[in-house]
Structure formats: structure tokens, C-alpha cells
Amino acid sequence: MSAATHNVAYSALTRRYFEHPVNAGVLHGLGVGRGEAGAVAEGTWVRFDVQVLHGIVTAARFTAFGCPHVIAVASWITEAAAGRPGTPALPEPVPALRLRFELPVEKLGRLLTIEDAWCAAIRAAVTNLGAALD
Amino acid sequence: MSAATHNVAYSALTRRYFEHPVNAGVLHGLGVGRGEAGAVAEGTWVRFDVQVLHGIVTAARFTAFGCPHVIAVASWITEAAAGRPGTPALPEPVPALRLRFELPVEKLGRLLTIEDAWCAAIRAAVTNLGAALD
Amino acid sequence: MSARLPVYLDYAASTPLDARVARRMNAVLTDADAFGNASSAHAYGARARELVEAARAQVAAAVGCEPAEVIFCSCATEADNLAILGVAEYYRERGRHVVTSRTEHKAVLDACRELGRRGWQVSFVTPSSGGYVEPAAVVAALRADTVLATFMHVNNETGVVNDIAGIAAVCRERGVPLHVDAAQSVGKLPLDLAASGAALASLAGHKAYGPKGVGALVLRRSAGLQLAPQSYGGGQERGLRSGTLATHQIVGMGEAFALAARECEADRVRIAALAARLSERLLALGGVLRNGDAARAVPHILNLSFEGMEGESLLAAIVDRVALSTGSACTSAKAEPSYVLRALGRSASLAESSLRFSLGRFTTEAEVDTAAAAVAEAVLRLRAVSGYPWVAAGQAETVGAAGP
Amino acid sequence: MSARLPVYLDYAASTPLDARVARRMNAVLTDADAFGNASSAHAYGARARELVEAARAQVAAAVGCEPAEVIFCSCATEADNLAILGVAEYYRERGRHVVTSRTEHKAVLDACRELGRRGWQVSFVTPSSGGYVEPAAVVAALRADTVLATFMHVNNETGVVNDIAGIAAVCRERGVPLHVDAAQSVGKLPLDLAASGAALASLAGHKAYGPKGVGALVLRRSAGLQLAPQSYGGGQERGLRSGTLATHQIVGMGEAFALAARECEADRVRIAALAARLSERLLALGGVLRNGDAARAVPHILNLSFEGMEGESLLAAIVDRVALSTGSACTSAKAEPSYVLRALGRSASLAESSLRFSLGRFTTEAEVDTAAAAVAEAVLRLRAVSGYPWVAAGQAETVGAAGP
Numbered sequence A, B: 001m002s003a004a005t006h007n008v009a010y011s012a013l014t015r016r017y018f019e020h021p022v023n024a025g026v027l028h029g030l031g032v033g034r035g036e037a038g039a040v041a042e043g044t045w046v047r048f049d050v051q052v053l054h055g056i057v058t059a060a061r062f063t064a065f066g067c068p069h070v071i072a073v074a075s076w077i078t079e080a081a082a083g084r085p086g087t088p089a090l091p092e093p094v095p096a097l098r099l100r101f102e103l104p105v106e107k108l109g110r111l112l113t114i115e116d117a118w119c120a121a122i123r124a125a126v127t128n129l130g131a132a133l134d
Numbered sequence C, D: 001m002s003a004r005l006p007v008y009l010d011y012a013a014s015t016p017l018d019a020r021v022a023r024r025m026n027a028v029l030t031d032a033d034a035f036g037n038a039s040s041a042h043a044y045g046a047r048a049r050e051l052v053e054a055a056r057a058q059v060a061a062a063v064g065c066e067p068a069e070v071i072f073c074s075c076a077t078e079a080d081n082l083a084i085l086g087v088a089e090y091y092r093e094r095g096r097h098v099v100t101s102r103t104e105h106k107a108v109l110d111a112c113r114e115l116g117r118r119g120w121q122v123s124f125v126t127p128s129s130g131g132y133v134e135p136a137a138v139v140a141a142l143r144a145d146t147v148l149a150t151f152m153h154v155n156n157e158t159g160v161v162n163d164i165a166g167i168a169a170v171c172r173e174r175g176v177p178l179h180v181d182a183a184q185s186v187g188k189l190p191l192d193l194a195a196s197g198a199a200l201a202s203l204a205g206h207k208a209y210g211p212k213g214v215g216a217l218v219l220r221r222s223a224g225l226q227l228a229p230q231s232y233g234g235g236q237e238r239g240l241r242s243g244t245l246a247t248h249q250i251v252g253m254g255e256a257f258a259l260a261a262r263e264c265e266a267d268r269v270r271i272a273a274l275a276a277r278l279s280e281r282l283l284a285l286g287g288v289l290r291n292g293d294a295a296r297a298v299p300h301i302l303n304l305s306f307e308g309m310e311g312e313s314l315l316a317a318i319v320d321r322v323a324l325s326t327g328s329a330c331t332s333a334k335a336e337p338s339y340v341l342r343a344l345g346r347s348a349s350l351a352e353s354s355l356r357f358s359l360g361r362f363t364t365e366a367e368v369d370t371a372a373a374a375v376a377e378a379v380l381r382l383r384a385v386s387g388y389p390w391v392a393a394g395q396a397e398t399v400g401a402a403g404p
């Protein structure tokens, strides 16, 4: 009945995005795609809504059930991705994200879940836009 | 490295005769007999010198290596016996002595050692006197 | 309590030392006559012994047993181990089976598991979903070769109270001695070991406003039991617990138990009102489930699972404002949801997103209100992020096994 | 020290708490921020952990090891048990033989005897008549299946210091880890575990002006040893010692050890002078024999046998004026002469009529003089009663085995 890992001091960046998450929520409209990965029952579930127009990420939102790192990273990605090319890749690769947010190594898998959700959302956005323009 | 039994509060009588033993020492002269029992190596050794004249104990001295009870009882006996008949018996029987000095039961054997020494001394005194008068 | 620190609602983990106990302990610690080794034959030893024996009488009086039945040791963990391994090893030729429950403290569970490694068989009774052990379930687990049953009195995670008298009765019928882990009981509810029918009971100093690092095992004479000691040496405590007695610690435990017995009822009434206030505010958030049967629980422990958020985030969101324990025990890299809540049928996820609020003698209404506000704020923020309630948003399927 | 109480010369049984340690402990006991359970995830837990870790560093620095090598437990007895049973049980498949000496503390001897009951073989090395263990004697006892050697540093009855480096060297040659019971060492002589070659060492708080009820086992990383825990539960202290950490106790031990390390040399010099004064006066009585080789002993323990009197009487004659320990351990009805002095070749009777004077930080010259006078008076009185010297009086034969 205690929790040693809760006790790790989260990095300042993690705390900032965990305590004041930007872009929580959903998106609708042209060029929006949705991707998700993980499961609540497994402790991490992430969903992104991404809008890709003219090959550029124009907006992104997230919904997340997960630890502070998951919430912080998901939030940061939605912010960092805006204006970048709408290709199925994180705005920063997983190893760099891990360093940026000072994730303990045993949480690496959670970043992969985030990556899966993000890439799925981008792909869906591109597919949706294609379908809408067809 | 401690000693629980040392800790028993000795009775006031025991303390008095242990701390201020009367009649420690030896006797010489007519009608004096010596008796001893026990051994230093066994933790209790008692020796009495008793003078018996006209069938009466006229003087007694003791020497003792033993616990406070042994010293106190031996001292008390030399005092109590003066003026009593010079027969090979303690001035008070062992059970009574045990009660008088509040001896723990496991020390009963030490009183028997004292009794042996006392009776031997009386017998020796009577024998010696007989020999001297012969 | 310093202004800077969060509200302390973790009394079940450890209580502050009562100032009256601290004064008594400090008096012993600084008493130039009381520092002797209680085994020593001289006056300093005698003085230490007197203090120890007075404390033994206080402990005995507080829990309804004889002073001679109290064996001081260093903690409840040690008492649990001595009871379980001590009985099992002593009666190893009589049988090699012990009975316990899935919701015991680790000190009991792990001692039983150790017996398992040594070749004993261990039956783990599953408690009801309300968190208490049914005497009937104990009966079903007892066998001809059972040498010990061990069940806790007050569960440390849920506060649920077992029916010790009922369990003791079925054990006695089968001639099986009952050990009771009563580490969480003293000061929380009346404890009368003589009436309980238990053969052995474990006690802790620091769960009842006494010092950490001292506990006791009560071995009821009427049980006629022998124990195999679990440590070897000077033979203190009638050979059952070797090691120089810690006079000031024992004095502190005695004083704390005397206070607990005297103030138990007043504390209980006051704390029950505070706990009800807290519970009401938090249940009003919706999607909050109480763990353990409230009707069977001591009032000062309130264990709640919060839907719609992950456990580590829940704790991280409140840890600066409220100090409490959660339902995930992260001893290693991977957080493990509370085995106690799992045994009550909670999903891993709801077991993890649980908070154990435990109130105590020094809890104030203002603290309860601060805590309730902090938790409510965190819950709303995290639910905004997770999109809860998922069902209302039509996302139940997407999220998978989201509901409880 | 109260005027009414006897002079305390029993520092080897337990020391008074240093006032500076008492202040530190009381500060922790009354600190509203420091009472948390050191395992808790919140700020109160963190504060307790900080205090524990600072104390761990103090202990480590005082004995020359790394903080991570210190396992806090409840007493030296527990540390001895954990070391001996823990190593033996962990390496049970490697071999079932341990080596120790006849003059160890009961906590070591009885743990070894318990191993004997469990099927291990135990070799007991007999020390020299000076009371120390010869490395050559250890070599002779080591076997291919030896999994542990355990020898004390400072003997608690005689003060004789074993050559730990020498013993460790022969053990290392044979690949046998060495456990050292160093309960009596800290503050009495420099202790550098890293340099000693020992794999494990037991420490006690209350022999070094720290609190009773706390000790530590040092497990040197370089030894690469594993231990089987001897109690089971919450898994504190890296799984080797379960039970909530007693913050104030650990803080007290840390502070005491820091003081001991700092003041050891000054204490030693001062105490050596006092002990020399005492020894001189008592040896001048004649028929007084020093137990243990003075040249090899710490100065603060002086163990003397007095010819011409029985042990219980000797103690009873001085107990109101001097508090110390004797060479007879009367745990039961029958007084048993010290097994340590017997192992040094003393007769039962001389072992019983021995007194262990142990001086310490607060011993004064006036106290030494009072004690010397009291003992001299008692010796003269008892010898007057026993007729000693017997030989001079021509009674050597009568008295039998009177001489030593």
C-alpha cells in the first residue's frame, strides 16, 4: 500500500504538461483522422484526433488514460506537431522523447503506444481527406 | 553476563548477618572441635570450630566460602548455639532455618552442608574433650 | 503540521507520535537512572525492568490480556512472523497445514508463503466482495492437519473488520489455534483478546500514536501453546525474543496503548463524523466506488476507487496536497495493483485508481475539506483528459474494458 | 547520575544515551513532518527516508563501509542471527559447516547451535588462554564445506580484541566469508570494515551511547554474498529486514555512531587512564587475576577474578555501591559460571568470583575511586570470613581445589 515510483520527481516539463495539458479533447471536420492504441484495462490508452490539410498538420487533440508521462507526452505531441508535415511519424522520435521527458526505461513501451496512436491518426487523416476529396 | 538470582532481595536477617557476620574466625583450646563440609570448587565450603564444655556449647566460630545465605546462616548458628546442649544437631532444624532466612528452595542443599559441618564439629569437640580428659 | 506539507491522511500507514507519548519517551531517554540493561542484576537494571513491566501491564490492560502474555518485539511484522513460524515449527510433527486469507498484510502472507517453501500447505481463504472473511469459509478450509489459522482483525487497506469471535469459534471447534493480526485495531475499536477466543495476537506501536520499532505478540496462556523462537541469543522475553529490551520504546508503546484505550471511543465518534463528511463529498463526484463493506469497516479508513483515470496520475495529481496511500504497490518497476482490492473483485485498473484515506486523532475538519477539494479537482482534470465518462460519450466499446 | 544509585561500571551491558543523541531523537519524535512511514510515497515518507538515509551514511562512515551496505534492524542479536542463519540457509546446497569460537556472545553461539539442530555441523574454536582466537586455530577448523566463519571483534566479557584482519585473511584464502560481531567495537577502537576483510558485521546502537532497540548488519558488497531473509513481510531494507523503519531509532544510532567515530580516540585515552587506576588499586589487593590478555584488550573493560570468595557473595557485597556484571549468569536456579571465562581455562569458582568492570564516556575519577574502595572493602570482609589466603594458613589441602 505505497507507491515508490510515484515518488520519482517528474521532470519539470512532465509536470507542466501533466498539470496543464494543452489540446485535450476531440476534433471534427475536414481532414481529421482518429487513431488510438492501448487499453484502459492495461493502464495506458491514448487517442489522437489529427487534422492534416495540404500535407501539413493543422490541428491535433488527444484523450489519454495513463500515467503522468503518457498524458504529458501526448499533450506535447499535439502541440509540437502543428505545422509539421502530415507524415506518419512523431514530431520527435521515441528515444528523443524519452530523454526530453526523462522517462524511466521501464516506461518505454508507453511511448510506443503513443507512437502507434499518433501514426494511426495521421494515416486516418490522410485517408479521410483523400476520401472526402474523391 | 548477568545474574538474576543476585537480584533477589535477600531478607533483612540475611543481609544483617551477611554484612556484619559475627563469630568469623577460629577457636583453639580445651573442648574445641573442628568440622567442615563442602568444597570451594563446588561453591560452598563451611568450617566450624566449636567448644563444648560440661555438655554445653560455650563458644563457636565459623569460616565460610559461599553465598550470602551460607555466610549468614553459619554466622547465626555460631551465635544461637552458645549455651545450648553440645549435641550433634543444629540449634534449629534445617526447614526452620530455611524459613527464618527465606532461602530459595534450590539452596536447600547448602543448609545440609552447613548441618554436616556443624555436627562434625560438635562430635569432634566431644571426642577431643574426652581425649583431653582421658 | 507544517503549512508547507500536504494534509496527512495516511494514519493507517503510520501515526504521528502523541505528544504525551513523546514526553514519556524523552523522560526515559534522558533519565540517568533508567538506561540500564533490563537483564542486569543491579539497580539500573531493576529500574529498567520496572519501566518495562509497567508498560507490559498497560499494553495488557488495553487489549484485554494478562501482562505475562505480552511478548515485546520490534514490530508487528516480527510478531506475525513469530506467531506463524513459531507455532508451525513447534507443532511440525502434528501437521503441516495453515489457513489464512488473501487479504492479509504481507507480514502474514509472506510468512505463510515461507512455510509453503518449507513444505507446509497453506490455504488462502477468499474474502467476500465486502472484504471480510466468512467463518463458514474458514470451516471449509480447516483440515485435520491444520496447526494454525491466521486472520487479521482490521484490514489495513479497506478498514473492514473481521468477525474474530466467529472465526475463533469455528477454529476452537476443530482445535485449531487462531492468530489475529491486530496491528490496525488498537485505538480504533475496542479489543478484548480474552473475550475474542484468539490464541495469539500481533500488535504495533506506531499505528496507535506510539513509536515505530516496537510491537508485541500476545500469547494467551489459556491456549496452552508453545512457540519455537525465531531468533536466538540472550533469551529475553521468556526465550521467545532475544535481544536487549528497548526500554524507552516499550514505555512509549505502553503509554500509547493506555491513551488509546482511554480515548478510543471519543476518537472514533469524532473521526467517524469527519470520514462521513469526506466520503459524502467524494462519492458526490460520481464514478467513485467504495472498496470494502462500509457497514463492516472502522470509520477512519475510507478506500475509494475512481473511474476514468489511471492510478499513478491520480496520485501524482494530489500528492502535493494530500498525503495518502494508493492501491498500487510499486515495489519494482512495474506497478502492481493492490492484491487486497483484487481479491475483493476489483479490476486491476480500478484497484490502481484507488485512494486509501485514513484519518486519525489529529485530523481536522479543515484538513478534510482541503483534501476533498484537492481530490475533486484532480478527478475532474484527469477525467477531462481521459474523456470519461466514456459510456456517455459512446466510447465504451472503443476503450475496451473501461467500466468496472 | 542520581546520588542514591551505585556507580555505573556496566557500560558493556548498555551505555547511557548521550544527551546529544537524546536531543536528536526527541527532535525527530516531536517533528510534525518526520513521522511518516519511510515506505510511503508522499512528502512525509520522503522526509522519513531522508532522515534514515542520512543516518545510514553516518553509520557507514563510522565503520568504514558504504551506506548501501548497511541493513538496519532491531538489535545486534537480530543482526547476528540474520548474518549466520541468512548465509547458512542461502548457501545450504554449497555446504553445511560453520566455524565459530567458544567465547562468542549468546546471539552468535545460539544461532550456531540452532544451525546444529537443523543439521549443520558447527566447529567451536577454543581461544588461547589470553582470550583471543588464533588465526591458525581458525585455519585448522575450516573445511571444504564451510560456508561461514563468525568471530567477534571485541569480547564483551574480557574486552579482548581478536585479530580480525588475520582471521579474515585465512578465511579469504579458503574462500570462506567472515562475519564479525562488532557490537562492542564502535567508539571503543577504530573500526574500518572495508580494510578488515570481513564480509559481514553486526552493530548495536546501545553499546555506543545510542538507543536500545536498533542495530545494523553490514553486508559488504565486495563479498558478493546473498542472504536468506529471516523474517518476511513488507520487504524493507532490500527485502532483508521487513518491518516499518523506526526513523527516530535509526537517527539516534546514526548520531551516536558519528559521535563515537569523532570522539573515540579522546574517550579511549581518558578511559584508559581511569581503567589503569582502577586496575592498579584492585590488583594491589593480591589474589586478583585479570581475565584475558591485558595487552590485547580494549581499555574500558577490566575483568578480574577474586580469590577467596564466592561469586554471589562478591556481587551482593558490592551491588549497592557499584553496578557491574559478574561472571556467573544465573538464568535458572543454578548459577552457571561464565562460559567465556571457563573457555579461557578459569576454574568454575574463579569464573564465578569475577567482576567485569566496564567504563565509559561518563565515568569519572571519583566514581572509579568509590568503586575501588567498595570492592576492596568487600573483598577484605569476605576473605576474613572465608579464611583466605588458605595456603598461608596451611589449609590448601583442606579446602581442596581452592587455588586457581
Ligand SMILES: Cc1ncc(COP(=O)(O)O)c(C=O)c1O
Pocket: C012, C013, C075, C076, C077, C078, C080, C105, C107, C152, C154, C155, C156, C181, C182, C183, C184, C204, C206, C213, D234, D242, D243, D244, D245
Ligand atoms: C495489518 C498489519 N499488519 C502488520 C503490519 C506491519 O507492521 P510493521 O511494519 O510495523 O511491522 C501492518 C503495518 O503496515 C499492518 O497494517
Ligand SMILES: Cc1ncc(COP(=O)(O)O)c(C=O)c1O
Pocket: C234, C242, C243, C244, D012, D013, D075, D076, D077, D078, D080, D105, D107, D152, D154, D155, D156, D181, D182, D183, D184, D204, D206
Ligand atoms: C558481543 C555482543 N554481541 C551481541 C550482543 C547483543 O546485543 P543486543 O542485546 O542489543 O541484541 C551483545 C550485547 O549484549 C554483545 O555484547
